Amino acid sequence: MNNKPKENCKYWDKCYQKNEHHLITYNHPTATKPKEEEPTTEISPNKSPIPPGNNEKQDDSIEETKPETTSVVVDDDDDDEPKKHEKTPKKRHSSEASDNTVNTPPKKNPSKRLWDHSEANINEKEQSSSFIHEKFLVKMPKDFYLFWKFVVTHPTKNSLKPFNFELVGPYDFLAGKFAPGQNKSPGDYLRHWRFFYDPPEFQTIFVKKGSGIHYGYWRDDPKDEENLLIVRNDASKGCVFELIATNMFDAFAYFLEKDYQVTPFNHKVLGDMRKTISNFVQESKFDRRSLVEAKVERAKKISAKTFHNVGIVVPVNKTTGVGYRPLTDSDSNIKKILSALEKPGELSKEEAKEMVMEKLNPIITNSVIALDECDFGTNLELGIDLFCSGHKELHEIVQNLLNPAYKLLGRPQYMAILKAHLADRRNSYKLSILD
Structure with missing residues (x-):
């Protein structure tokens, strides 16, 4: 059968x-x-068009089916009934379906909200430090973001303008000036608001408009994001920096005291701003470190003073002393040697450079020997001193001294900053890459 x-x-x-x-x-x-x-043209708002389970597999099967007769749109809104197509469609999420497929809810795009400066998004800005870390190679401390919150929540619009005060550098990111997809090189970001005498350890955060006066964070170690100090420099007067505060609020108060000219006409505005700052700090319960204590604590770690007066801090073995040894000549003598580059007299520039190098070479040689014997701070000191002299004829020597020192000290970020700065070191007050 x-x-x-x-x-x-x-x-x-x-x-x-x-x-x-x-x-x-x-x-x-x-x-x-x-x-x-x-497929049906209506979906109950209380039921999902995709059965529970592996959503990824369900999406694949939907993509393969591609029904041709009826489109199904899943709306993200919490309306009682699903929305229908209108002649003039309302603004929708960019990830909602426009073709004949079913889309899962759109993923959030955090970078889009960074340009929204409403108070509700302050916390998102504080948590979105990846851009600053990626472009500037350092992380910002808590007071940096808290001061930004003060600025954007202040009741008076453009309240900082009367004081000739401008937040710059990484604050430009929070202000939305760095648009997504902007075509800038890594070196451009590292040069952004970097003045002529700013060493890699310094980062500008605000300026007095139209001048060389600028304030910024000082980091002995680029990985430090807590125990930072704020310093002030006037680029029109040279390379000397001054430690003035431990946080943005005290730095702004110092600016108002030091760099803002008080007159009978602006006295009340100044008094109101000081009171507003004080109230905000109290309400925020921000714990400000004492500047005196911070200076004393750092002074114990300083290995050498350097030309910029802030000094260098390097790890030194307390028992063996390995980590730093003094230069073979004093700061005053080195400055005297370098003065020949400023006033060559009857010598040509090339002849003056040869004479200077002849006197510097023994100091450089001893510094390199110190580096080979793990006294990395010696190279760092001499390299910073030559950088602070401002002579572009010495840029190559500066890099040859500082790069190995930064590398062996575990500070490669400063190698990148130094390279970018020396590639376009400008004696100017207009240093924004956005201009």
């Missing part, structure tokens, strides 16, 4: 054959051939 299963007749219930042999051999269903199931 033939147990072969019967096949379906290709004519289905339309078959005209009635002989017994044909009926035994083939199936004749009574219903018509089923069509592909079409």
